[in-house]
Amino acid sequence: MVEALNERGSVMVHALLSDWVPENLDDPELRPVLGRDWHRYQAMRHHHVRERFAASRLLLKHVAAQAIQAPPATVELAYKPGGRPYLRGCDQIDISLSHTEELLLVGITRRGWIGVDAELEDRSMLVSGIERQVCTPYERTMLSQVRESDRNQEMVRLWTLKEAYSKAIGQGMRFRFNEFGFGPSGHPVQVLRPDGSPGTGEEWAFGTCRVEGRYTASWALYDAGFGDTDDTRAGTMLDEGLVTALLHQPAEAPQPAAEATAATDVPLTGAGVAA
Secondary structure, three states: OOHHHHHHOEEEEEEHHHHHHHOOOOOOOHHHHHHHHHHHHOOOOOOOHHHHHHHHHHHHHHHHHHOOOOOOHOOOEEEEOOEHHHHEOOOEEEEEEEEEEEEEEEEEEEEEEEEEEEEEEOOOOOOOOHHHOOOOOEEEEHHHHOOOOHHHHHHHHHHHHHHHHHOOOOOHHHHOHHHEEEEOOOOOOOOOOOOOEEEEOEEEEEEEEEEOOEEEEEEEEEEEOOOOOOOHHHHHOOHHHHHHHHOOOOOOOOOOOHHHHHHHEEOOOOOEEEE
């Protein structure tokens, strides 16, 4: 993962939920890794919600820790008003998180903003009236021309792209999905206005891929135009006093069964997925 990030500046990592769920959800040694999320985690009462929360944060922190070459327990997550996570003190790095069913997905970039999203590729999306709520007039026309057997899969692709873009710009579901859209599969991907005219320029790159044989994953990547940040080590990006304070945090929790380096990573480029 680190090599891919160093080479391309952005990477998308996926893993399975079962590989990152702690054996003991009440293990006090989780506290230093979850950090500020610990009290929020403790307040959760639903077993599966706690599993998903712990696993997703562990993966996110281990991926971020590799990027900045620091122990996971020293990586501090914070949240913007819309709930978007970010790394406190590491403005040069942007992160995004998605999880659905058994899949965990993390996007990380040092070039600008990133958003990722994933859904089961066979999730039923064509319920009554949904197109008017989440699709632009151009997209509705486009979907009507897609073979009926492929229409639901195309809708899942559009949905994940919309989610990824909304996350990248920090809006989430607050940005009405029928006010922006994307073109048909097989064409260069860019944000389109409701009438189908271009809505973004070359500073944005998008892509979609299949993951684990049953999920559709999409990403949105914004290049801020400030060039690449070659050195993302915590010791370089943070001032010496803060680094000293961070590295004297309590010892981190035991490593999960699957390391972040073992998770399959999908490097990102402006054109799409690099094998």
